[in-house]
Amino acid sequence: MNKKGKPYSQIMKELKSAYDENYHFKDGRILGSMCAKPHRVALKAHSMFIESNLGNPGLYPGTKKLEKKVIKMLGSLLHNKNPYGHITGGGTESNITALWIAKKITKKKEVIFPESAHFSFHKACDLMDLKPVEISLDENYRMRVDEVEDEISDKTACVVGVAGTTEFGVVDPIDKLSDLCDGKNFLHVDAAFGGFVIPFLKELGHNLPDFDFKLDGVCSMTVDPHKMGMASIPAGVLLLREKKYLKSISRKPVYLTGVQACLSGTRCSASVPGAYAVMKILGWDGYGKIVKKCMDVTFYLSKRFKEMGLSLPIEPEMNVVCAKVKNPDRIVRMLDKKGWKISKTRKPKCIRIVVMPHVTRKVVEDFIPELEKVCRKLGEI
Numbered sequence: 001m002n003k004k005g006k007p008y009s010q011i012m013k014e015l016k017s018a019y020d021e022n023y024h025f026k027d028g029r030i031l032g033s034m035c036a037k038p039h040r041v042a043l044k045a046h047s048m049f050i051e052s053n054l055g056n057p058g059l060y061p062g063t064k065k066l067e068k069k070v071i072k073m074l075g076s077l078l079h080n081k082n083p084y085g086h087i088t089g090g091g092t093e094s095n096i097t098a099l100w101i102a103k104k105i106t107k108k109k110e111v112i113f114p115e116s117a118h119f120s121f122h123k124a125c126d127l128m129d130l131k132p133v134e135i136s137l138d139e140n141y142r143m144r145v146d147e148v149e150d151e152i153s154d155k156t157a158c159v160v161g162v163a164g165t166t167e168f169g170v171v172d173p174i175d176k177l178s179d180l181c182d183g184k185n186f187l188h189v190d191a192a193f194g195g196f197v198i199p200f201l202k203e204l205g206h207n208l209p210d211f212d213f214k215l216d217g218v219c220s221m222t223v224d225p226h227k228m229g230m231a232s233i234p235a236g237v238l239l240l241r242e243k244k245y246l247k248s249i250s251r252k253p254v255y256l257t258g259v260q261a262c263l264s265g266t267r268c269s270a271s272v273p274g275a276y277a278v279m280k281i282l283g284w285d286g287y288g289k290i291v292k293k294c295m296d297v298t299f300y301l302s303k304r305f306k307e308m309g310l311s312l313p314i315e316p317e318m319n320v321v322c323a324k325v326k327n328p329d330r331i332v333r334m335l336d337k338k339g340w341k342i343s344k345t346r347k348p349k350c351i352r353i354v355v356m357p358h359v360t361r362k363v364v365e366d367f368i369p370e371l372e373k374v375c376r377k378l379g380e381i
């Protein structure tokens with residue numbers, strides 16, 4: 001650290017140069033991220049509440065009230081009239097907290113989740129010395145329910161289903177998992193990505209199964225406002241069916257002004273008004289329009305992939321498009337040199353595009369010729 005303070009202008013210059021090194025959603029080059037450019041009202045709200053800290057909730061009753069409203073709104077989106085929960089730092093924290101609750105409630109140590117589950121479940125198992133029981137996927141990359149049935153035992157702490165998998169954006173048969181768990185086993189649904197997509201797709205007539213608290217067996221859900229919710233980053237939510245789940249992890253430290261029932265102490269609280277403001281300004285219709293636009297671009301991109309000679313592992317169910325390739329690493333590297341940030345999957349090996357709202361049809365028009373050149377050069381097509 002420098003001994004004497006530097007002038008404001010010099011610091012700003014340094015910050016500007018670091019900022020310019022970053023990629024920005026608005027430039028339409030980020031094609032592999034599940035985060036979105038936050039809505040401007042979310043940024044405004046976030047900056048207004050920048051010093052809030054719900055780790056010490058008695059000092060920020062206004063922010064706390066907004067958090068309750070966000071939980072209530074998300075409950076109404078996901079068929080839970082009386083939801084409990086809190087804002088987290090994102091899907092990882094929500095998933096870890098869900099397994100923590102499941103462990104406390106059941107006093108058991110095995111967690112059943114699909115091979116497609118986000119790696120946060122492995123982090124949770126590592127942290128809490130839980131045993132992961134991985135379930136293989138069917139030909140549509142969904143968790144095999146018959147295998148889950150075989151694996152559920154008196155050691156099971158939690159069964160996890162994913163509504164919108166990270167790699168392929170598919171929805172596990174949560175309805176069947178709910179029947180299997182049926183109040184006897186703790187069922188957590190990771191809808192970090194799908195929570196702000198599936199309800200709107202269902203309304204648009206897409207044939208997707210029920211996946212939320214409408215199903216009696218669902219105990220907890222992860223849903224991320226900082227993904228398709230257009231909120232400021234970071235903003236995750238853990239939603240719970242019962243108060244006792246929250247109580248199982250609550251603490252009331254004497255030196256603070258209220259109860260903490262979450263993993264973090266001091267926590268990212270400016271994201272609460274960020275999420276609240278964007279949900280209010282967009283409403284159901286606003287999100288519906290965003291999801292529709294993303295899906296239109298998704299289907300257009302799929303068509304362009306196929307015209308180019310690439311094959312898809314699965315027709316997109318959500319705004320994630322993958323194309324099978326022999327060498328995704330080389331494609332990713334070569335596109336990276338041209339300023340495109342795409343991602344890839346493990347099995348089958350694919351390149352992967354997440355069609356977030358900043359990935360417009362114009363972006364696809366610009367991207368496809370560059371991808372085609374790279375694929376030809378590498379003999380992929």
Ligand SMILES: Cc1ncc(COP(=O)(O)O)c(C=O)c1O
Pocket residue numbers: 034089090091092093095118120162164165166190191192193224236
């Ligand atoms: C399904 C799913 N769950 C959890 C996460 C983790 O979310 P975060 O990166 O916000 O911790 C992701 C991230 O993409 C995800 O796709």
